[in-house]
Amino acid sequence: MATPVQTAREKGRQEKSCRLYLxxxxxxxxxxFRDELARALDAGDVAAVQLRLKGTDDDTIRRAAEVLRVVAQDRGVAFLMNDRADLAVETGCDGAHVGREDGDLAAARRLLGPDLTLGATCHDSRHLAMEAAEAGADYVAFGAFFPTGTKETKHRPDPEILTLWSEVTEIPCVAIGGITAENCAPLVRAGADFLAVISAVWNHPDGPAAGVRAMNEAIGAA
Known part of the structure; x- marks a missing residue:
């Protein structure tokens, strides 16, 4: 399965597709949760899993990464660390995702080296996305596109930002924020390379595996 870095290198040389990013x-x-993650990844195509544990001590993050990373990587799924490029390298992750207020992208790029994936939050700004690309980001994330209960959001981009970004660069874009099987179609059609989801999978009434299947069916139908 292609990682975000591989997608960045191959985009433009093959037919555009959109994939799930958990x-x-x-x-x-x-x-x-290790068993839940395994069932979810076995249920359908997933490009990446991001470990996001805010307000948690480093030892807990390390333990989670060491256990969950194997589940993802054994299935050919990229395993990324939220914010902490240092812990990503230490625990054998495939890369890190850095928020705008949570770290220096250039410093993260140096820590990760040339081969690991670096993603960057860019809210609703193509300017921030261009800055992230110049700092070495392998993909950029726009959002929140819809209301979300996961975190407080101040930015609400129009799906057109995905189209505009895709027209000027080969760097992949991730859509995030309140995305579900019911509302994702405009984002897929607008040009998102990845749909990042939390609740749509982990809070699915029939379980995470059903959530993955529902998202992939919706992506395919779009």
Whole structure:
């Protein structure tokens, strides 16, 4: 399966496609969640899993990464660390995703080296996305496109930003924020390379595996 870095290199040489990008829930018990993650990844195509544990001590993040990374990587799924490029390298992750207020992109690029994936939050700004690309980001993330209960959001981009970005660069773009199987079609059609989701999978009434299947069916139908 292609990682975000591979997609960046291959975009433009093959037919455009959109893939699922899972972000972990804000809180979970590591052992039970390991099995949930395995079932979710076995249910359908997933490009990447991002470990996102805000307000958690480093030792807990390390333990989670060491357990969950194997689940993802054994299935050919990229495993990314939120914000902490240093811990990403230390724990053998495939890269890191850095928020605008959570770290220096150039410093993260140096820590990760040339081969690991670096993603960057860019809210609703193509200017920020261009800056991120210049700092070495392999993909940029725009959002929140829809209301989300995961975090407070101040930015609400129009799906057109995905189209405009895709027309001027080969760097992949991720759409994030309140995305579900019911509302994702405009983002797919606008040119998103990845749809980042949390609740649509982990809070699906029939379980995470059903959530992955529903998202992939919606992406395919779009």
């Amino acid at each position: 972000i972990t829930p804000p809180r979970f018990e590591i052992a039970p």
